[in-house]
Amino acid sequence: MATVVLTQHLAPYTGGQRELECPADDVAALLEALDREMPGVRRYICDEHGALRRHVNLFIDGVALRDRVRLTDRLAPKATVHVLQAVSGG
Amino acid sequence: MRAFLATRKGLFLLNRRRDGWHLDEPRFLGVNVTAALWDTRDNAVWAALAHGHWGPKLHRSADGGATFAETACPAFPADTGGAAVRRIDCLATGHDGRFFAGAAPGALFESRDAGTTWSLDRALWQRRLDDSWAPGGGGLMLHSVEPHPADPDRWHIAVSCGGVYETANGGESWRPRNRGVRADFLPESRPESGQDPYRLQRHPAAPDVLWQSNHCGLYRSVDGGASWIDRSHNMRLPFSFALALDPADPNAAWTAPISSDACRVAPDGALVVCHTRDGGESWSELRDGLPQQHCYDIVFRHALAASHDIVLFGTNTGSVYALRRNTPGWETVATHLPPVVAVGLCDVD
Numbered sequence: 001m002a003t004v005v006l007t008q009h010l011a012p013y014t015g016g017q018r019e020l021e022c023p024a025d026d027v028a029a030l031l032e033a034l035d036r037e038m039p040g041v042r043r044y045i046c047d048e049h050g051a052l053r054r055h056v057n058l059f060i061d062g063v064a065l066r067d068r069v070r071l072t073d074r075l076a077p078k079a080t081v082h083v084l085q086a087v088s089g090g
Numbered sequence: 091m092r093a094f095l096a097t098r099k100g101l102f103l104l105n106r107r108r109d110g111w112h113l114d115e116p117r118f119l120g121v122n123v124t125a126a127l128w129d130t131r132d133n134a135v136w137a138a139l140a141h142g143h144w145g146p147k148l149h150r151s152a153d154g155g156a157t158f159a160e161t162a163c164p165a166f167p168a169d170t171g172g173a174a175v176r177r178i179d180c181l182a183t184g185h186d187g188r189f190f191a192g193a194a195p196g197a198l199f200e201s202r203d204a205g206t207t208w209s210l211d212r213a214l215w216q217r218r219l220d221d222s223w224a225p226g227g228g229g230l231m232l233h234s235v236e237p238h239p240a241d242p243d244r245w246h247i248a249v250s251c252g253g254v255y256e257t258a259n260g261g262e263s264w265r266p267r268n269r270g271v272r273a274d275f276l277p278e279s280r281p282e283s284g285q286d287p288y289r290l291q292r293h294p295a296a297p298d299v300l301w302q303s304n305h306c307g308l309y310r311s312v313d314g315g316a317s318w319i320d321r322s323h324n325m326r327l328p329f330s331f332a333l334a335l336d337p338a339d340p341n342a343a344w345t346a347p348i349s350s351d352a353c354r355v356a357p358d359g360a361l362v363v364c365h366t367r368d369g370g371e372s373w374s375e376l377r378d379g380l381p382q383q384h385c386y387d388i389v390f391r392h393a394l395a396a397s398h399d400i401v402l403f404g405t406n407t408g409s410v411y412a413l414r415r416n417t418p419g420w421e422t423v424a425t426h427l428p429p430v431v432a433v434g435l436c437d438v439d
Contacts, residue, residue, distance in 0.1 A: 009143070040160070044144040047174040048165035055143045089143040 002079040004034055006041075009085050014038040027058065028071040030081060045083055046071075055089025058082070091397070092436045094135065094155070095404055096123040099428035101137050103155045104410075106400070111412065111423045117158060118149070125392070127181035128436040136205070138178035138191070146175050146193070150205060164191045164199035164208040170215065173197070180392070182235040185242035192232030196223050196249050200261065211261045214247070221266070221283045223252035226305075233391060234290035238297050246315055248290035248302065253283040256315055267315035272306035289333045289391040296340035303333040303391070305351060310370050321370025327357050330364075332394035332403065341369040344376075344401055346389035355386040363394075363403065363413075363420075379420030380411060392432035399437075404430025 006018045020037055024030035028050070035042035045056055052058060052068040059065070059082045060073055067073055075081070093104040100116035101123045118139055124146075125138040135151040137158065149158040166173045173195065180192040189201040191208065196218045198211040223230060234248035243260040246267065253268040266283040273285045286305035293299040298314040308322040308330065322328035327347030336342035345364050349357045356362070361380040364373045381387075387405035394403040401413040408427035411420040 013144070043163070044141075047145060049168065049172055049174060051172070051174075053143065053145055085143040 001077065002030055002075045002081060004030055004081045004083065007082075007084045010041065010044060010083065013044055014041050024075055026071065026075055027060070027065060027067075027073050027081065030075060031071065055086040057084045057086045059084070091400060092128075092154075093395075093400075093402055094126050094128060094432075094434045094436075095410060095424075095427065095430050096126040096137070096392075096432040096434075097404075097408070097428035097430050098122050101126060101155075102424075102427065103135075104423065106412075111421075113424055114155075117155070122431075124177050124431060125179060125181050126432055126434060127183070128434050129183055130436060131183065134204075136181050136189075138181060140177045146178050148178065148191070148205060161205040162207060164193055164197075164201075164210075166197070167210060170210070176229065179231045179233045180235055182237065184235075184237040184245065188237075190235040190237075190245075192235055192247065194229040194231055195225065196230035196232050196252060198232055198235065198247055198261070213257075213262055214255065214264050217255065217264050218249075218252065221252065223249055224284070226250045226286055234287070236290055236292040236300070238292070239294060240297060246290060246292065246300065248287040250288060250305075251284060251286040253285040254287055254290055254300075254302065254315055255283075267311075268318070269316065270318040270320070271302075271304060271309055272320070274306050288331045291333055291335050293335055293340040294337055299340040301333055301335060301343055303330050303345060308333075308345060308370065321366070324371060325364060325373050327362065327364060327375075330389075331391040332389040333391075334394045334396040334401065334403075336396055337398055339367065342367045343370070344394060344396060346394050346403055348388050354388055356388060359384050359386065361385045361387055361405070361411075363401070376413065376420070378418050379413075379422070381409075390429075390431055393430045395433045395435045397435040397437060400435055402433050402435055404433050406430070 022033035091106040095102040100119040103114040105112045122140040124140045127136040133154045135155040137149045139147040148163045150161045151158045176194045182190040191199045199208040201208045231250045236246045238244040246256045248254045255264045256267045271285045288303040290302045300311045307320040309318040311318045330345040330347045332346040334344045360382040363376045404410040406429045409425045410423040
């Protein structure tokens with residue numbers, strides 16, 4: 001079970017919810033599970049093809065995501081994933 | 091009379107009452123509103139947002155702007171090589187409940203169910219590739235969609251830099267409509283496509299009359315875009331982004347001049363709007379009430395609008411001015427707003 005923690009800047013689009021535990025082996029599955037619980041939030045994080053948006057950063061246990069296009073990075077059983085806004089986005 | 095101001099930091103609604111203009115509290119404060127639309131068919135207000143981090147979004151209000159709800163946003167299909175919508179640059183209504191969204195990079199999307207689902211115009215997307223459109227300073231902007239009022243399958247679009255295109259079969263095929271329009275920034279001055287229109291508008295009562303502000307002039311067509319004549323030769327100030335037509339007169343239009351393409355500030359440090367009543371043969375300068383010293387404001391391409399009663403524009407420094415038709419001077423509506431991207435007028439009270 002991985003835990004995803006969203007930046008507070010996403011709270012207006014999730015009804016205020018920022019943290020969720022999800023059963024997922026990789027980041028793509030994690031965001032799919034997240035979107036089931038918070039419908040529509042994935043399109044804030046990813047573009048229409050599922051790639052991480054240019055000015056969004058995602059960290060797995062403190063390490064930046066490597067595959068920003070297909071989100072295939074693996075998750076340890078108790079991983080914590082932070083979704084943050086990149087400073088480059090303004 | 092109501093109006094909207096789409097700005098870099100939110101959507102503002104204006105109401106004109108007997109005692110003057112009133113500005114409502116902003117919607118989407120802090121968010122870049124790149125386009126808006128007042129659909130007079132059902133009093134819906136649409137707002138296109140471009141979040142710095144979270145991408146483009148589309149919101150709709152069913153109650154004239156009191157409350158908004160997010161709707162589906164146009165998106166590229168999976169087989170378009172990873173192209174992604176970066177920004178919605180214009181919204182328009184068509185026949186039979188159609189909606190259009192022009193989106194960067196150079197794509198046209200259509201919805202037939204009030205924005206619940208959107209489809210890419212694939213024929214135009216292919217023209218983008220075949221004709222080698224090139225982005226201008228604002229990206230590859232598809233900024234104008236002008237449906238024909240009597241023919242549900244005919245509409246024009248304008249892209250910066252791609253030129254003006256027309257479909258006569260509901261978007262199944264497109265042809266360039268740029269004859270007579272210069273492209274001084276290309277090796278060939280008058281190519282079939284690749285021009286840099288800034289704003290395209292069709293006259294609502296004379297649908298074969300089209301106007302376009304352009305990087306290389308100000309053009310008018312009287313044959314549905316088949317040919318264009320540069321009407322800027324008689325203008326002392328021929329360079330402008332913004333353009334508005336008079337709904338009562340296809341010979342009348344307003345522009346908001348800028349010094350030049352290389353120096354994008356108000357000409358001579360003074361804000362001015364130019365007006366023609368004779369199809370661009372002659373132009374008058376409307377300055378009364380506008381700042382005439384040390385003013386360097388410009389008016390973006392969608393930030394000038396006209397109705398039967400009012401001409402309204404907003405500047406890149408957040409000032410908004412209105413002219414009641416047949417009165418001599420401009421009235422200051424607001425100052426110190428965020429940069430105004432687009433304005434729209436609605437006759438509904």
